[in-house]
Amino acid sequence: MxxxxxxxxxxxxxxxxxxxxxxxxxxxxxxxxxxxHYTQRVMESHELYSAHLRETRTLKVYLPNGVRRKPGQPVLYCHDGLEFFTHGRIATLNNQLMAEEGTAALVIVGIAVNKAHRTDDYAPDGIRHESYNRFVTEECIPFIENRYGFHTSLDSRFMAGISLGGAASLDLYLQYPQWFHKLLLFSGAFNGSALETAQNKLDLSDLAAFMLVGQEETAVATKRGPLDILTANRTMKHLLQTRGASLYYVEATGTHLWGFWQSHIPEALRWLNRQLTMNV
The missing domain is CATH 2.60.40 (Immunoglobulin-like)
Structure with missing residues (x-):
């Protein structure tokens, strides 16, 4: 009515x-x-050519309150970035948290996926993975920070990914800790290569991560065959914690679908906000 x-x-x-x-x-x-409870926001899109990938990628940028040129501005970079906005509704959920709980004005950068090369780009052993890592660190981040004048510090730069994007996020930290050490990992598809890379690190005490996995994710279909993502996340949790990482680990009823991840995005954003307040 x-x-x-x-x-x-x-x-x-x-x-x-x-x-x-x-x-x-x-x-x-x-x-x-x-x-x-309605806050201002601006959404902008950019087409960025990558010399490392030899292709153009779309970057979708969510600017709460239209923020510009704020040193130390917190920024969250997302793999499968367009889907984080459409399926994950991350901009709307962040707006609600800002209005209702007073969380920080977080800029969110969605990095569009090339679906034809998703495994090649995101998997730590993918044939384009190193090129993708260099695209993110040498092209994407400098473009965003120069375009908007953020010059974000390490403690206020975050990365998020679902499934194989979660594996890509963790591997970016493992390979380039000077760029990221705070992560949101939703049902990370950690295969043997990802687990081995983490196992070979002796000290991960600078890593802080939100980890979510569904209790029904025991036989997730992938291009490489079924993957027990629940067990893989439990194993990765043990590897990271025994090497000093600070984890907020959640196992919940859910499957390998956006509906599950979306329902936990507010919890992940609250964790992210606590990380920011710890730095004040």
Missing amino acids: VSHIRLSQSDLLLLHKNKDTVFLQIHFGGISVDLS
């Missing part, structure tokens, strides 16, 4: 701003309605 309210001339619309949110309050008949 939808109710319509007609405001008279004596009714008052009050609009004011603070640094994070536009607040709208409507006063009528002695009743005040607060619509402040």
Whole structure:
């Protein structure tokens, strides 16, 4: 049922701003309605040519409140980036957390996937994986930071990935710890190569990660055959923790689908926000 309210001339619309949110309050008949849970945001898209991949990638950028040129601005880079916005609804969920819980104004950069080369790019043993890593670190991040003037510090730069994108995120940290050491890993598809790389590291005490895996993810279909992602995540958790990593590890009822990951994105963003407050 939808109710319509007609405001008279004596009714008052009050609009004011603070640094994070536009607040709208409507006063009528002695009743005040607060619509402040709607925050401003800007979405921008860029086409970035990669010399390392020899192709153009779309970057979709979510700017809460249209932030620009803020040193130390927290930024989250996402593999399968367009899907994080469409299937994961990460921009909408972040907006809600900002308005309702006062979380930080987080910029989110969605790096579009090349579906034809997803395994080649994301898998640690993929034939284009090193080129993809160099695209992210040498082309994508410098482009974003120069374009928007963020110059993000290591402690306020995050990376997220689902499935094979989770494996790519962790491997980027393992290979390039000077770029990332705080990760959101959703059902990471950690194969033998990923586990071996982590096992060969002696000290991972600078790593902080949110890890989520579904209890039904025991035989997930992949191009390389079924993968027991639940067991792989339990094994990776043990490897990382015994090497000093700080983990927020979640096992929950769920399967290898966006609906499961989306339902836990708010929890992951709250963890991310706590990481930021620890740095203050």
